[in-house]
Amino acid sequence: MAVDLRKLILALALLGAFLPFANTLHASYQVQRQQLMDSTLEGNLAYATKLAKSTDDFIQSAQLQLEYTAQLLVGQMGDAEKLGTEAARLRLMSKSFNSIVIFDDTGKVLATSPETLQLQGRILASAAVKESIRSRRPLISKPYLSATGNFIVLMVSPIRDPQGGFLGAIGGAIHLQKENILDRLLGQHFYHDGSYLFVVDGEGRIIYHPDGNRIGKVIRGNRAVDEVTHGGSGTASVVNSKGIPMLAGYAPVAATGWGVIAQRPRDVTLAPLTSLMRTVFFKTLPLAAVTVLLLWWCARVIARPLHMLADGARTMDQPETTQNIRSVRSWYFESRELKKAMLLGIGLFQKSITKLREDVNTDPLTGLGNRRHLQARLQELQERAMPFALVSLDIDHFKQVNDTWGHDVGDLVLKQLAMHMQDVSRVDDAPCRVGGEEFLLLLPGASVASAAQVAERLRQQVERASMAPVGQVTVSLGVAGWPESGQDVAAVFKRADEMLYAAKRGGRNRVEFSASPA
Structure with missing residues (x-):
């Protein structure tokens, strides 16, 4: 008798009571973490403000x-x-x-x-x-x-x-690079836990730093420095020149436009909390480990048949899928019924899926990819943010071929052109037919310049070939690329078409390309 899946799910849900505890532990950590960081930021701000005032007092005294x-x-x-x-x-x-x-x-x-x-x-x-x-x-x-x-x-x-x-x-x-009043005024406040302070002028140039080699360097891209050089004071989480996350407080020196930045490593600030949470974790670890193991075992036993059936569903077009599904041990009612249904339909599905995939993505005349195939490849490249080049081409004076020799001969010319496109294509390239005599060649990872070389090789190959009974046929080609020719994919298509029209206007049987937006 098959076990009822709903009862198993209910039992698993009851065991999941430990999740609220984990959530509470996590929330407590986040709250205390933020409190520690806020406290450190406020302390550094007060510290920087105090030292900025001391520096300002010194400047005024020195001026007097x-x-x-x-x-x-x-x-x-x-x-x-x-x-x-x-x-x-x-x-x-x-x-x-x-x-x-x-x-x-x-x-x-x-x-x-x-x-x-x-x-x-x-x-x-x-x-x-x-x-x-x-x-x-x-x-x-x-x-x-x-x-x-x-x-x-x-x-x-x-x-x-x-x-x-x-x-x-x-x-x-x-x-600044010798012992000076700033060293005496600020150097005594250097900590040994990685905390330190430094002073910059109005252009972000360091005029005091515990590391004398840093004096004279200009700091860019640091939020605290950017704001204090514009007269602002406050707090910020920044990353120092060594890549260490720091919690900084900053305040300006009114008399000079300098800025004092006091900062402490974030990891040092959070170290006590990390130690505390580690202790709590190890105290609760034994019971948690038992609970997790029990949950894992139950979930594995329950999910294994469904997981194997799901694998079969993802590979229904593979010949070995039927045997894999038959070998699944469906020990409870729902998985057993699902297994029967899958075996019933998988035979018909495997017969139709191969032909359907070809029909959906292939141009029936040339065997090249169609618009749907092109769109699918484009979507894949965009999701991966991979640059690509696009070659737009069509046959010169193709209407004359159809008018002179008939559409059957025209179809033969189209097929031969498709063969030439496949000859110059790499494994990952996508040669496509998108209209009557209009073709596109999608080149993943290619620059406009390299795509133009492929286009020229195709043009020469077509020009040299004799397409019986028509004889010599030529093509015009336009090349554009993403993102070289535009950030918008539609704009890249338009640019490739513009280059194709430019090739037509330039006398046909030529390649035009653009590596910049229109």
Whole structure:
């Protein structure tokens, strides 16, 4: 007596009660995961905001130091010794700058600290110096390579006489690739769990980074950097230069347009949760394993006959299918009745399926693929996103052949042309007849240029052949490709037709092709 399938399904559904538990476990993980990530993002944002404020305070303090020193230098521009003394005092007392330079209104260096810079008497030609002379106002430069070979940021304050005349300027340089104030201000916040922070200027160029080799590099395609360089603050999940997913908080430095980005590896953030979920998993694993094994065994026993019958249904056009279905052990009622029905109909189906497939996809005159076959191949190529080329061709003056020799001879010419198309085709190519004397050759994976070579080979082969009793017959061909000739497949067909018409207008018996959209 066959077992009732509905009872088996009901028993299997009762065993499936463990699925809500798995769903609850998964949902709990997702919620806690998001909470951890949100907490880290918010912490990094607060951290970046704090450091951006600290950096902003330093910049303002450094500017005030320069402005104060600039006031002291009024009336001393001709005394090189005093200028040098003031430059050294500012550098050594403030510790804000790696070097100090004082220059006049022509950019000529009057004094430096340290003196080892050897710039005394030279004319500075950097864009920062020229801009400070032109604007005659305080400025903070973009990072640039100085005359001494240092990658620096220059802060400049003008020196004015009591009447407001411009005498020159004093500049303080931060050497980005050496120990500098940013290292002291930001370096102490470096973590050992992979977390770190870095600073970029308004163009995304790194001006501080724990890895000194990264300084001066321009970062592209990083959401946090893109937004902070436009004055924005917030959080983002990004991928760093080493391909590590990071959770970043970012904030701008108001005085300079710089941006501070603090970030932590996502995996480090989620490590405690991963450990917790692993513990829970191993605690429940024994019972879950027993349940899964029982479910698997029941499902396998129940599904095996249906699975084998389904395999037979998918291969009903194969000769061995009948024997395979007979060997199925249908031990319950539903599968046994299904087996009987399949054996009853499979004989007739196998006889008709082969002829039906040929009739559906084949042109009865030439044996080439028809429009339905062409559409099926096109759909397959589109699903796989595989480029293809299309050759559109027809027989030159074919109407004269029919009018002179009759339609029977015309059909013979069409058949011979089909043979030539098959000769030049690869295994995966699809030569098709789509109209009276209109043919298409679909070339998967081919470029327009290579398809044009195939088209030319076909044209020459047809031209050399003698098609009795007509004699010489020629063809005109147009070539286009997807996506080279257009993103839309219909546009590629249209482009191939346009190239065919161009070949006709150009004198026939020729190939025209286009590798660009109309």
